[in-house]
Amino acid sequence: MSVANVVEQLLNALALAGLLFLVSAGLSLVFGILRVVNFAHGVFYMLGAYFGVTSVAVTGWFWPSLLLVPPVVGVVGAMLEASTLRFIYRRPPIYQLLLTFGLALILEESVRVVYGPTALGVEPPALLQGAVEIAGTFYPRYRLFLVVLGLAVGAVVWLLLTKTRTGLVIRAVAQNSEMADCLGADVTRVRTLVFGAACALAGLGGVAAAPMTTAYLGMGISVIVDAFVVVVIGGLGSIPGSMAGSLIVGAAQTWGAFYLPETAMVIMYAVMGAILIFRPWGLFGEEE
Amino acid sequence: MTALLETRELGRAFGALQAVTDVTLAVEPGELRAIIGPNGAGKTTLFHLISGLLPPSAGRVVFRGEDVTALGAPARCRRGLSRTFQITSIFPELSVLENVRIAVQLKAGGNFRLLGGRAQLDASERRARESLAFLGLEGRADELASTLPHGDQRLLEIAMAVAQEPELLLLDEPTQGLSPEDTTATVGVIRQIAKARHLTILLVEHDMDVVFDLADRITVLHFGRVIAEGAPSDIRANAEVQQAYLGTVA
Amino acid sequence: MRGRWLGALALVALAVAPWALARHQLSLLTDLLIFGLFALSLDLIMGYTGMVSFGHAAYFGLGAYGSALVLIHFEQPIPVALLAGALLAGVIAVPVGWFSTRAREIYFAMLTLAFAQLLYTVAYKWRDLTGGSDGIAGVPKTTLYWGGPSVAGPHAFYAVVAVSVVLSLIVCRALVASPFGRALQAIRENERRFISLGRDPRVFKLTVFVIAATFAGLAGALFAPFRGFASPEVMFWVLSGQGLMMVITGGIGTLVGPIIGAMVFILIQEILSSYTEHWMIFTGAIFVLMVIFLPGGLVGTARRLATRA
Ligand SMILES: Nc1ncnc2c1ncn2[C@@H]1O[C@H](COP(=O)(O)OP(=O)(O)O)[C@@H](O)[C@H]1O
Numbered sequence: 001m002s003v004a005n006v007v008e009q010l011l012n013a014l015a016l017a018g019l020l021f022l023v024s025a026g027l028s029l030v031f032g033i034l035r036v037v038n039f040a041h042g043v044f045y046m047l048g049a050y051f052g053v054t055s056v057a058v059t060g061w062f063w064p065s066l067l068l069v070p071p072v073v074g075v076v077g078a079m080l081e082a083s084t085l086r087f088i089y090r091r092p093p094i095y096q097l098l099l100t101f102g103l104a105l106i107l108e109e110s111v112r113v114v115y116g117p118t119a120l121g122v123e124p125p126a127l128l129q130g131a132v133e134i135a136g137t138f139y140p141r142y143r144l145f146l147v148v149l150g151l152a153v154g155a156v157v158w159l160l161l162t163k164t165r166t167g168l169v170i171r172a173v174a175q176n177s178e179m180a181d182c183l184g185a186d187v188t189r190v191r192t193l194v195f196g197a198a199c200a201l202a203g204l205g206g207v208a209a210a211p212m213t214t215a216y217l218g219m220g221i222s223v224i225v226d227a228f229v230v231v232v233i234g235g236l237g238s239i240p241g242s243m244a245g246s247l248i249v250g251a252a253q254t255w256g257a258f259y260l261p262e263t264a265m266v267i268m269y270a271v272m273g274a275i276l277i278f279r280p281w282g283l284f285g286e287e288e
Numbered sequence: 289m290t291a292l293l294e295t296r297e298l299g300r301a302f303g304a305l306q307a308v309t310d311v312t313l314a315v316e317p318g319e320l321r322a323i324i325g326p327n328g329a330g331k332t333t334l335f336h337l338i339s340g341l342l343p344p345s346a347g348r349v350v351f352r353g354e355d356v357t358a359l360g361a362p363a364r365c366r367r368g369l370s371r372t373f374q375i376t377s378i379f380p381e382l383s384v385l386e387n388v389r390i391a392v393q394l395k396a397g398g399n400f401r402l403l404g405g406r407a408q409l410d411a412s413e414r415r416a417r418e419s420l421a422f423l424g425l426e427g428r429a430d431e432l433a434s435t436l437p438h439g440d441q442r443l444l445e446i447a448m449a450v451a452q453e454p455e456l457l458l459l460d461e462p463t464q465g466l467s468p469e470d471t472t473a474t475v476g477v478i479r480q481i482a483k484a485r486h487l488t489i490l491l492v493e494h495d496m497d498v499v500f501d502l503a504d505r506i507t508v509l510h511f512g513r514v515i516a517e518g519a520p521s522d523i524r525a526n527a528e529v530q531q532a533y534l535g536t537v538a
Numbered sequence: 539m540r541g542r543w544l545g546a547l548a549l550v551a552l553a554v555a556p557w558a559l560a561r562h563q564l565s566l567l568t569d570l571l572i573f574g575l576f577a578l579s580l581d582l583i584m585g586y587t588g589m590v591s592f593g594h595a596a597y598f599g600l601g602a603y604g605s606a607l608v609l610i611h612f613e614q615p616i617p618v619a620l621l622a623g624a625l626l627a628g629v630i631a632v633p634v635g636w637f638s639t640r641a642r643e644i645y646f647a648m649l650t651l652a653f654a655q656l657l658y659t660v661a662y663k664w665r666d667l668t669g670g671s672d673g674i675a676g677v678p679k680t681t682l683y684w685g686g687p688s689v690a691g692p693h694a695f696y697a698v699v700a701v702s703v704v705l706s707l708i709v710c711r712a713l714v715a716s717p718f719g720r721a722l723q724a725i726r727e728n729e730r731r732f733i734s735l736g737r738d739p740r741v742f743k744l745t746v747f748v749i750a751a752t753f754a755g756l757a758g759a760l761f762a763p764f765r766g767f768a769s770p771e772v773m774f775w776v777l778s779g780q781g782l783m784m785v786i787t788g789g790i791g792t793l794v795g796p797i798i799g800a801m802v803f804i805l806i807q808e809i810l811s812s813y814t815e816h817w818m819i820f821t822g823a824i825f826v827l828m829v830i831f832l833p834g835g836l837v838g839t840a841r842r843l844a845t846r847a
């Protein structure tokens with residue numbers, strides 16, 4: 001394997017990790033605050049991609065879509081939380097998972113109704129078309145952009161959580177769910193906000209992914225499965241865990257696809273299996 | 289006489305928080321030892337370390353002369369160490385009888401029959417009923433545990449532990465949330481258990497009247513450390529203990 | 539007592555169904571029973587042990603592939619195919635269960651889903667064995683035993699399915715009433731208490747996981763010859779989710795409930811799909827409403843009302 005090859009694989013892994021992080025960070029955040037694993041989280045990623053298609057088709061521009069779509073997806077998510085999930089927080093955790101599963105079915109089928117069954121492509125913006133030469137190999141600009149985006153969002157989320165007051169409250173609640181009660185009347189609002197914000201993150205991932213992967217039915221489930229693996233590896237509720245998990249899964253999938261094209265997934269599962277044996281609660285998770 | 293239970297320099301940290309530090313105890317057979325200390329002193333954590341629900345970050349636990357530090361909670365229970373929890377821990381949607389029967393069968397060991405198994409069920413049920421009768425709960429055997437009043441749920445949890453016929457019984461604040469009448473009744477029950485069954489008991493308790501009434505010896509924890517240990521009369525007179533209580537409990 | 543009468547009534551209804559029902563109705567009933575068995579098997583882990591699997595379809599699918607391969611390549615009698623399908627599912631469930639039961643609750647749900655998607659991918663990609671996305675078509679309904687009568691007719695195959703499902707229900711009922719089954723319920727109620735009473739729950743969880751997978755495999759093994767095919771669709775997450783819906787609709791932790799839930803669920807689907815091809819939106823919505831308003835399901839709610847009355 002040449003240097004060029006290594007660099008290319010590394011960048012591919014980073015680009016994939018960036019997308020995975022956008023999805024798994026939200027999944028983890030929602031779990032941290034709401035103690036809910038949102039099965040529909042992947043569907044919000046898919047919504048982001050499809051809304052991106054529409055928005056690019058209508059406006060003709062990619063960049064505004066990148067800014068516009070995430071808040072829209074976030075509002076959809078917040079509305080769903082406020083109209084369904086909100087009523088069953090007191091039940092055993094599995095009911096919330098089941099409820100979000102129902103939501104996933106509804107959303108997935110609604111997308112099929114609106115957009116039809118065929119995959120829809122999005123042109124990357126002119127600035128990001130074509131390839132650049134890196135270490136003697138030509139690398140698609142758009143993937144580089146994904147690497148940068150993933151890193152940037154990772155940094156922003158990190159700063160928000162560690163340097164702002166809101167972030168402090170969120171982390172405190174995530175670490176100790178009983179603290180949620182100390183927030184008093186605000187709990188309901190915090191939950192809706194966090195849920196919406198997480199959906200918006202997933203939506204951002206979706207818009208960003210669309211030019212590379214197209215928007216297609218089933219992208220939600222496939223990303224949520226990967227995101228589950230990410231949080232199992234990294235530990236639910238931990239943002240650094242999501243980051244580490246995304247990198248590991250991104251690398252496992254990229255190198256898996258390179259060496260064992262037919263069985264790429266197996267590598268990812270092998271890594272997950274090994275981590276489960278030694279740290280059943282994930283790399284950064286809290287031991288029960 | 290050799291101690292039934294020993295802890296040696298036992299410690300446990302949660303991240304940066306040192307919940308239990310350097311706790312060395314020796315509990316003699318037949319003794320009723322109370323552990324007291326203000327809220328957050330580390331009493332419950334110490335119980336988890338002794339019963340094996342939490343691994344220690346330092347130190348050893350020795351039970352009946354055997355080092356059990358590396359064993360999990362199930363193995364320690366089968367060696368004769370049963371416990372109750374500060375927050376009532378029962379099987380809420382099973383019958384009162386089934387709660388105790390399961391406790392008996394889990395202790396008995398052996399395979400659980402997948403089909404049939406009438407004999408297994410009958411044998412454990414007999415012992416369970418005895419234990420329920422001992423605690424005056426036989427009349428409620430067929431009710432769902434979740435429908436019992438709080439006081440009876442706490443008694444049920446003690447019944448589950450007693451039915452296992454342990455050598456050492458750990459009781460974590462058995463009178464918590466009880467009315468004065470129920471507290472008196474529970475104190476009576478504990479005294480009866482200690483007498484009739486020659487059990488060694490380790491008791492965490494908030495109510496000082498209960499402690500001074502029941503305990504043979506008292507160990508005082510403060511910020512995870514043992515700050516005093518002795519007979520009830522010594523502890524009552526100990527200045528440091530009074531300060532610990534005055535300093536934290538309003 | 540009332541339950542016993544209802545059970546007897548249901549058995550009689552199943553017995554006379556071949557004479558009372560039209561051919562397509564009997565075929566629908568066969569379908570309902572197969573998915574009823576699938577939901578029943580899920581209830582063993584979900585309702586009785588409190589482990590919610592999001593990947594139960596994988597075992598249904600393994601059963602379907604196992605039985606389809608045996609029937610196509612070796613033309614064995616149906617019971618052999620059923621056994622092969624059930625065993626294949628049970629055997630694969632051992633390593634998956636070994637890993638998944640290391641985790642609890644939500645982690646367990648995520649792991650079972652992830653492993654199911656892995657198995658789905660294998661079925662999809664291993665073209666030589668499974669026919670890839672086309673699956674295996676033309677699975678024959680063979681005979682009852684070597685040289686015995688054919689079960690290809692709708693009545694005969696209905697009988698095979700009905701007997702399998704009723705026997706499975708009887709075995710599962712005995713299982714949940716046994717010392718083992720009661721231990722499972724204690725684990726569901728309070729795992730920590732269970733641990734501190736002297737046993738490691740993992741052995742119990744792994745065992746019931748494998749048993750449930752075996753029964754799901756049996757359902758799949760009936761499905762393949764009944765419909766004549768096995769394809770990756772039958773391992774897909776949507777089916778896993780539908781299994782959860784059947785259990786919740788019928789009544790978690792009741793065994794018969796999930797069978798009834800499967801029937802109701804498939805009938806609703808059947809009716810909706812004659813009006814719209816997007817029935818999934820409506821079943822999804824019904825499910826969401828059930829979760830919010832009727833967490834006990836049909837049977838659970840009915841029992842509660844009956845005891846209150
Ligand atoms: N699982 C845990 N994670 C983090 N901190 C804990 C945990 N359990 C207990 N603690 C902390 O350890 C200290 C001792 O707690 P505990 O043993 O419950 O005290 P006590 O039973 O004496 O009231 C407290 O400060 C408590 O907040």
Ligand SMILES: [Mg+2]
Nearest residue numbers: 331332333374
């Ligand atoms: Mg305590």
